[in-house]
Amino acid sequence: xxxxxxxxxxxxxxxxxxxxxxxxxxxxxxxxxxxxxxxxxxxxxxxxxxxxxxxxxxxxxxxxxxxxxxxxxxxxxxxxxxxxxxxxxxxxxxxxxxxxxxxxxxxxxxxxxxxxxxxxxxxxxxxxxxxxxxxxxxxxxxxxxxxxxxxxxxxxxxxxxxxxxxxxxxxxxxxxxxxxxxxxxxxxxxxxxxxxxxxxxxxxxxxxxxxxxxxxxxxxxxxxxxxxxxxxxxxxxxxxxxxxxxxxxxxxxxxxxxxxxxxxxxxxxxxxxxxxxxxxxxxxxxxxxxxxxxxxxxxx
Ligand SMILES: Cc1cc2nc3c(=O)[nH]c(=O)nc-3n(C[C@H](O)[C@H](O)[C@H](O)COP(=O)(O)OP(=O)(O)OC[C@H]3O[C@@H](n4cnc5c(N)ncnc54)[C@H](O)[C@@H]3O)c2cc1C
Numbered sequence: 546x547x548x549x550x551x552x553x554x555x556x557x558x559x560x561x562x563x564x565x566x567x568x569x570x571x572x573x574x575x576x577x578x579x580x581x582x583x584x585x586x587x588x589x590x591x592x593x594x595x596x597x598x599x600x601x602x603x604x605x606x607x608x609x610x611x612x613x614x615x616x617x618x619x620x621x622x623x624x625x626x627x628x629x630x631x632x633x634x635x636x637x638x639x640x641x642x643x644x645x646x647x648x649x650x651x652x653x654x655x656x657x658x659x660x661x662x663x664x665x666x667x668x669x670x671x672x673x674x675x676x677x678x679x680x681x682x683x684x685x686x687x688x689x690x691x692x693x694x695x696x697x698x699x700x701x702x703x704x705x706x707x708x709x710x711x712x713x714x715x716x717x718x719x720x721x722x723x724x725x726x727x728x729x730x731x732x733x734x735x736x737x738x739x740x741x742x743x744x745x746x747x748x749x750x751x752x753x754x755x756x757x758x759x760x761x762x763x764x765x766x767x768x769x770x771x772x773x774x775x776x777x778x779x780x781x782x783x784x785x786x787x788x789x790x791x792x793x794x795x796x797x798x799x800x801x802x803x804x805x806x807x808x809x810x811x812x813x814x815x816x817x818x819x820x821x822x823x824x825x826x827x828x829x830x831x832x833x834x835x836x837x838x839x840x841x842x843x844x845x
Pocket of ligand 1: 606
């Protein structure tokens with residue numbers, strides 16, 4: 546058995562239900578699953594997986610991932626590393642650190658520039674992967690560099706330029722797919738903690754007013770087409786409140802699909818297909834998913 550070593554690797558669990566780790570509470574199983582609070586062993590682990598041609602996936606808080614496979618093959622690695630240090634302008638943080646906590650801790654220390662993180666419920670790693678942004682701020686504007694591990698287990702430090710950020714896009718989605726982001730450095734500026742905190746609270750207030758944050762979702766389902774808002778297009782098609790199984794297009798924000806309880810990946814994918822179809826039919830615009838659909842939906 547080429548993967549027997551995986552079953553006995555320290556901390557690995559077999560057939561782990563992914564719904565448990567998904568912000569959406571949706572998902573099949575992971576054939577092998579490992580939660581890492583310490584990433585020191587990651588280079589060797591990735592090298593071994595590569596040598597054995599075992600597929601793997603690195604995830605953070607799974608606030609942008611729809612687990613759509615009945616069973617995800619290979620190893621799913623969840624990073625829950627929680628290192629943070631602040632030295633002058635530079636904030637160093639591990640990939641598993643949560644963005645809202647990063648925003649809160651830097652505000653407390655009087656460091657400005659990461660307040661937008663209060664609107665992004667995922668981890669630093671997931672946010673670099675997708676160049677997350679909210680209310681005017683984005684990862685691209687303040688990232689200095691990211692430490693990453695390639696498929697052969699080699700470490701690299703990549704500058705923001707090398708990450709090739711675009712709108713909800715980075716090189717990690719294309720040419721560097723499968724590279725694990727382990728830590729990052731952000732540039733901040735100095736400002737009175739109460740001023741930074743006030744901006745952070747503004748982000749939270751605006752979020753609460755515009756997004757269904759009291760319900761389970763993956764945030765924006767589709768990217769905004771150039772010069773347009775995906776939510777406006779979907780709303781104009783009269784789709785708010787449309788329901789398939791346990792999934793519903795939010796009545797508060799048409800670009801959010803909420804899990805009313807018991808939604809399946811198929812329910813969400815069917816709603817996404819309907820949204821794309823209706824918007825294309827009416828406006829001739831093809832919506833591009835912002836959420837990551839991982840694996841294949843059972844039966845489709
Ligand atoms: C209510 C709500 C509101 C949201 N609002 C926003 C918003 O305003 N702006 C915004 O940009 N996003 C928003 N999101 C989406 C989401 O929070 C972000 O995309 C976030 O950056 C994802 O981080 P994560 O840790 O959850 O990533 P995951 O969902 O765990 O992973 C996302 C992708 O990144 C990859 N990945 C994760 N960690 C790593 C790593 N360490 N190394 C390499 N690859 C990795 C995964 O393989 C996957 O392909 C929202 C989500 C919710 C639920």
